[in-house]
Amino acid sequence: MSDIFVIVEHRLGEIRDITFEMLWKAGELAENLSHSVSAVLLGHEVSSIAEDLSDRADQIIIYDDERLKNFSADLYKEIIAGLIEETKPPLILIGSTSWGMELAPCLSIKTGLPLATDCIDILSENGRFIAQRQMYNGKIFANVSFAETSGCLFTIRSGVFPKDKIGDRQAQKIQKGFPLIDIKPGKTFVEFVETAAGDVDITQAELLVSVGRGIGEEENIALIKELAEALNGVVSCSRPIVDKNWLPKYLQVGTSGKSVTPKVYIAIGISGAFQHMAGTNGAGTIIAVNKDPKAPIFRTAHYGIVDDLFKIVPVLKDKVLEAKKG
Amino acid sequence: MDIVVCVKRVPLTEEVDLVIDAQKKGVKKDQLAFVLNDWDNYAIEEAILLKEKHGGTVTAITVGNEDDEEVLRRCLAMGADRAIRVEAGDMSRFDSFGIVKILSQVVKDLPYDLVFTGVLADDDSYGMVGMMMAEELNLNHSSMVTAIELEDGKVRTTSELEGGLGEVSVVDLPALITIQTGINEPRYVSILGIRKAAKKELKVMDLAELGVSDGELAPRAIIEEVYLPPETEGAQILTGDPDKIAGDLVEILTKKGVME
Numbered sequence A: 001m002s003d004i005f006v007i008v009e010h011r012l013g014e015i016r017d018i019t020f021e022m023l024w025k026a027g028e029l030a031e032n033l034s035h036s037v038s039a040v041l042l043g044h045e046v047s048s049i050a051e052d053l054s055d056r057a058d059q060i061i062i063y064d065d066e067r068l069k070n071f072s073a074d075l076y077k078e079i080i081a082g083l084i085e086e087t088k089p090p091l092i093l094i095g096s097t098s099w100g101m102e103l104a105p106c107l108s109i110k111t112g113l114p115l116a117t118d119c120i121d122i123l124s125e126n127g128r129f130i131a132q133r134q135m136y137n138g139k140i141f142a143n144v145s146f147a148e149t150s151g152c153l154f155t156i157r158s159g160v161f162p163k164d165k166i167g168d169r170q171a172q173k174i175q176k177g178f179p180l181i182d183i184k185p186g187k188t189f190v191e192f193v194e195t196a197a198g199d200v201d202i203t204q205a206e207l208l209v210s211v212g213r214g215i216g217e218e219e220n221i222a223l224i225k226e227l228a229e230a231l232n233g234v235v236s237c238s239r240p241i242v243d244k245n246w247l248p249k250y251l252q253v254g255t256s257g258k259s260v261t262p263k264v265y266i267a268i269g270i271s272g273a274f275q276h277m278a279g280t281n282g283a284g285t286i287i288a289v290n291k292d293p294k295a296p297i298f299r300t301a302h303y304g305i306v307d308d309l310f311k312i313v314p315v316l317k318d319k320v321l322e323a324k325k326g
Numbered sequence B: 001m002d003i004v005v006c007v008k009r010v011p012l013t014e015e016v017d018l019v020i021d022a023q024k025k026g027v028k029k030d031q032l033a034f035v036l037n038d039w040d041n042y043a044i045e046e047a048i049l050l051k052e053k054h055g056g057t058v059t060a061i062t063v064g065n066e067d068d069e070e071v072l073r074r075c076l077a078m079g080a081d082r083a084i085r086v087e088a089g090d091m092s093r094f095d096s097f098g099i100v101k102i103l104s105q106v107v108k109d110l111p112y113d114l115v116f117t118g119v120l121a122d123d124d125s126y127g128m129v130g131m132m133m134a135e136e137l138n139l140n141h142s143s144m145v146t147a148i149e150l151e152d153g154k155v156r157t158t159s160e161l162e163g164g165l166g167e168v169s170v171v172d173l174p175a176l177i178t179i180q181t182g183i184n185e186p187r188y189v190s191i192l193g194i195r196k197a198a199k200k201e202l203k204v205m206d207l208a209e210l211g212v213s214d215g216e217l218a219p220r221a222i223i224e225e226v227y228l229p230p231e232t233e234g235a236q237i238l239t240g241d242p243d244k245i246a247g248d249l250v251e252i253l254t255k256k257g258v259m260e
Ligand SMILES: Cc1cc2nc3c(=O)[nH]c(=O)nc-3n(C[C@H](O)[C@H](O)[C@H](O)COP(=O)(O)OP(=O)(O)OC[C@H]3O[C@@H](n4cnc5c(N)ncnc54)[C@H](O)[C@@H]3O)c2cc1C
Pocket: A211, A212, A213, A214, A215, A237, A238, A239, A240, A241, A252, A253, A254, A255, A256, A257, A258, A268, A269, A270, A271, A272, A273, A274, A275, A276, A289, A290, A291, A292, A295, A307, A308, A309, A310, B014, B015, B119, B120, B144
């Protein structure tokens, strides 16, 4: 029986959802392939984290050391590479998160194992693993296989698998010693910094009118503000609008912005990249205005308008004002 | 401060119906317009800003065909000092690992304190070339960076984590950094600027010159098949003229209880 490894991601004492999602998928694969599931946990004073994982893996391999207090791709890489060398797992899952995106490629080069990033599913065919992933902003899907090797690395997109427990597992905890005495990481953690809060909190809004790169020019944002005002809603936006400094960061929806839970989310000139849509999972109804009928947002939105936003938005604003008067 | 920036030319896919090629290994590109990868535009700008402040040189590199020189000329017009293109023939025979081998082979012989790549290429969305290169060249690294400050022999970076959280770190030079969008405001490049930059050095190298053989570049990850997204139920599309659509929308908004 060989192990599927899941690298546990945790931050400030809390297990991150991606860890549960990867353990779910690992559990499902393990059941079909009669593998076992190993959670690999690096950190300092992590016994309560290990406890929370104990019914989701068959083994928890724990490296608990002062030097692992903060995430360090350098230390993780060395330790996990050593563990891979020793145990040769056929499949290693890492979160496609900021930390995972730093760790996984380094680990791939260090171990010589192939890597597929940002996978949305893992298929198994005749004992080989195949990655399903997206390209071209979600407009194309691809299946990726690997050259013959002892194992392969996958980074897994957040939110594609359930967070639930799968199967009955009782983890055996295996404490490992910190294996490297003389490695000095090239990067030193200083501090975490939060995005400055603003005068509105988009996470509390009932109605969001959200603007994306399709708006074209900074001055056109006025159109969106007027519509939001007519609707008594709040303006939010996609990342490029913040990158261009057209709106402040605290209005950004998505993985690197905020997760929102409005009754209605109106997305205008937003293509629907998963990093954006991840922030809208809690929205009741999503309405999308986009002139590209193939825009990925139409796959997840409830209502769609395939048209030029400059034709729709002003008319909609007038209709809203009219309706509110009458 | 000598900085090397890896850049890629990528197709624009907005409002186009992507067509899968006959081998089902990629999309047909002959009808597409191309641009400098968004992340790389921020990376080259950041390098030039650092050069303007601290002196030094900026070198832009791409692995690609002759058409890809377009993005190198753009980098030169923005203020890069020189550019290198590696002619690698049919690019579809490489995976990221191959690209990393080639790039590393070029970079290792250049003077540098910093190497920049984008976080992600807009076409394949792998997000791995940067950190693979860091490991291949045995460089210190910081990823998904939204702020850089130079300190004596070190660089202070802010990496973007999820949910708007930033992680500040100090990294010893030389280092490889992957640049996230929004780190700066990339300057405007005029056609005239691009023409003027034609005088700057654009060197073309080939694989033989770099001493890498196809054997070393054999892919480890193989695209089996690409395909259009599976059909989903998708959105209910509202049709008609803008007036009709707006009317329908008001009705929906009323039903959902947000018209008060
Ligand atoms: C690590 C990481 C984190 C990220 N985090 C986030 C995040 O938190 N939030 C986020 O939003 N993004 C995030 N992104 C970026 C994300 O991948 C996309 O690049 C981004 O969401 C695209 O924004 P957009 O839809 O506004 O722009 P585009 O993708 O450029 O889409 C613009 C859309 O407007 C349409 N359009 C153009 N003109 C018109 C018109 N006149 N009328 C109607 N429609 C029009 C086009 O058809 C197109 O679909 C992140 C990326 C990375 C790598």
